[in-house]
Amino acid sequence: MTLDDLTRTSGEWLRGAGPESDIVMCSRIRLARNLADFPFTNRASRNEKAEIEGHFKSALENAGIEAGYFDVNGMSNLDRQFLLERQLISNEMSTGEGPRGVAVTPKENIAIMVNEEDHLRIQYMLSGFRLPQVWDEITALDDQLEDDIAYAYSSSLGYLTACPTNVGTGIRVGVMVHLPGLVANKEIDKVFRALQKINLAVRGFYGEGSQAFGDFYQISNQQTLGKSEEELIKILTDVVPQVLQYERKARQDLITGRRQHLHDQVSRAYGVLKTAQTISSEETMFLLSSVRMGINLGLIDDLSIAVVNELFIQTQPAHLQKLRGSELGVEERNVARASYLRSRLTNGRPVEDG
Amino acid sequence: MICQRCHNEASVHLTERVDGERRELHLCVDCAREGALRSPDSPPDLGLESVVQGLILQHVGGLVGELAELACPDCGTRYMDYWSDGRLGCPQDYRVFTKGLLPSIQRYQGATRHVGKTARLRPAAVHRLRLRSQLREAVAREDYEEAARLRDQIRLKDKHA
Numbered sequence: 106m107t108l109d110d111l112t113r114t115s116g117e118w119l120r121g122a123g124p125e126s127d128i129v130m131c132s133r134i135r136l137a138r139n140l141a142d143f144p145f146t147n148r149a150s151r152n153e154k155a156e157i158e159g160h161f162k163s164a165l166e167n168a169g170i171e172a173g174y175f176d177v178n179g180m181s182n183l184d185r186q187f188l189l190e191r192q193l194i195s196n197e198m199s200t201g202e203g204p205r206g207v208a209v210t211p212k213e214n215i216a217i218m219v220n221e222e223d224h225l226r227i228q229y230m231l232s233g234f235r236l237p238q239v240w241d242e243i244t245a246l247d248d249q250l251e252d253d254i255a256y257a258y259s260s261s262l263g264y265l266t267a268c269p270t271n272v273g274t275g276i277r278v279g280v281m282v283h284l285p286g287l288v289a290n291k292e293i294d295k296v297f298r299a300l301q302k303i304n305l306a307v308r309g310f311y312g313e314g315s316q317a318f319g320d321f322y323q324i325s326n327q328q329t330l331g332k333s334e335e336e337l338i339k340i341l342t343d344v345v346p347q348v349l350q351y352e353r354k355a356r357q358d359l360i361t362g363r364r365q366h367l368h369d370q371v372s373r374a375y376g377v378l379k380t381a382q383t384i385s386s387e388e389t390m391f392l393l394s395s396v397r398m399g400i401n402l403g404l405i406d407d408l409s410i411a412v413v414n415e416l417f418i419q420t421q422p423a424h425l426q427k428l429r430g431s432e433l434g435v436e437e438r439n440v441a442r443a444s445y446l447r448s449r450l451t452n453g454r455p456v457e458d459g
Numbered sequence: 460m461i462c463q464r465c466h467n468e469a470s471v472h473l474t475e476r477v478d479g480e481r482r483e484l485h486l487c488v489d490c491a492r493e494g495a496l497r498s499p500d501s502p503p504d505l506g507l508e509s510v511v512q513g514l515i516l517q518h519v520g521g522l523v524g525e526l527a528e529l530a531c532p533d534c535g536t537r538y539m540d541y542w543s544d545g546r547l548g549c550p551q552d553y554r555v556f557t558k559g560l561l562p563s564i565q566r567y568q569g570a571t572r573h574v575g576k577t578a579r580l581r582p583a584a585v586h587r588l589r590l591r592s593q594l595r596e597a598v599a600r601e602d603y604e605e606a607a608r609l610r611d612q613i614r615l616k617d618k619h620a
Contacts, residue, residue: 140584141550141587141588142586143549143588145534145548153591247576251579255581255583256579257550259553259573263573264578268545268546273575330572330573331572332574333575333576
């Protein structure tokens with residue numbers, strides 16, 4: 106599997122399948138793991154990082170997991186940006202140094218970063234609201250890797266991580282939710298404050314410090330020690346349905362109160378995306394968010410959620426440049442983005458399966 | 460803005476320019492207080508890190524004596540290094556710096572005892588960590604004979620892992 110193969114497919118987590126997928130784009134769990142016999146990444150020498158990479162690759166092979174390994178160290182900035190846009194690597198991995206990379210399965214459910222803040226950051230994503238299923242998958246994968254890797258672990262503190270904020274279970278349990286209704290009725294900050302009070306973090310589409318993007322937010326646990334993985338998952342599976350209920354109510358209020366106004370707004374957004382000749386990334390996200398909500402409310406009936414989900418990723422700068430096969434300046438990208446949107450939205454064709 | 464040490468909301472922000480490069484430190488009130496970081500009136504000729512370390516040393520040093528200057532024998536990380544960048548150097552640091560770490564873990568995590576999935580026991584791994592640290596030292600002093608011997612030992616232990 107090469108990076109070019111990825112440009113022609115899209116991750117399973119964008120399919121718009123699974124429970125509550127009108128609001129929950131995907132469920133994701135990440136495990137932080139370190140090799141017991143190496144210093145943490147920030148203290149490891151180049152040789153040691155290369156050894157860690159080697160150990161991981163053989164563990165992956167022995168586990169029989171079909172995955173491509175992308176060497177982030179030897180990669181162009183454009184390719185790093187491409188993986189970042191796809192949610193397969195973090196900003197820290199992209200800007201890091203020394204031997205490092207990411208293993209990705211063809212459907213992109215699994216992405217394992219090597220030599221990020223921790224030696225291994227194992228990620229499992231599924232579309233829709235399916236955290237218990239994601240946990241079953243990722244814990245099995247973790248066990249398989251452990252056949253060949255000695256994890257840094259203490260009986261009192263659990264899995265040992267480079268930063269004590271991840272120690273214990275090393276788990277980050279999260280959902281990516283689309284909340285245009287709560288943004289529109291300005292209740293979103295109230296919901297976030299309530300979540301923060303119960304120790305849940307709210308981040309933007311691209312994680313820590315990233316701006317909210319197309320009304321997408323990630324809700325995840327902060328505590329990693331003193332509660333089991335199942336307990337931490339249960340907090341999310343208990344709380345997220347309440348957020349979904351607020352969002353559904355906000356959408357209902359919008360459609361009952363000002364149906365015509367909303368229908369007009371959604372149709373105009375769709376119209377602009379289908380016909381624009383040049384369009385910025387920000388405007389695209391803003392309009393796609395409107396269209397996505399419009400589909401869910403039955404105001405648009407000739408477009409699938411999966412296509413809209415894919416467009417959020419595929420209209421990002423590095424994706425456009427990979428599709429075009431050349432580096433493009435801002436103006437050229439805006440033209441390429443508009444052209445790509447026109448072709449996808451007039452044919453409505455989904456990209457081929459991963 | 461998030462605290463660089465514990466990921467709470469940061470409310471103390473320090474910025475300085477060293478050789479034209481902008482450096483920042485963001486802390487929440489608790490972490491700033493723990494580091495005795497009351498006023499950011501740093502002397503302009505000192506690096507931000509050394510100013511912060513000086514302040515921490517005054518405070519932490521007074522509280523727990525040698526902890527402030529304590530270093531891990533396996534990776535060389537000092538407790539002070541952890542304080543300035545929020546990251547530990549190797550798994551053994553949790554044991555070496557227990558006294559200093561547990562209060563901040565308790566504050567951030569609300570707990571100090573792991574519950575949940577357990578890892579398999581691999582006692583040989585800790586020995587390999589020690590051997591690797593000796594290997595780094597041997598390479599640093601260009602003692603390649605010793606380095607080769609240590610590499611063989613690590614390989615042997617790898618086989619029996």
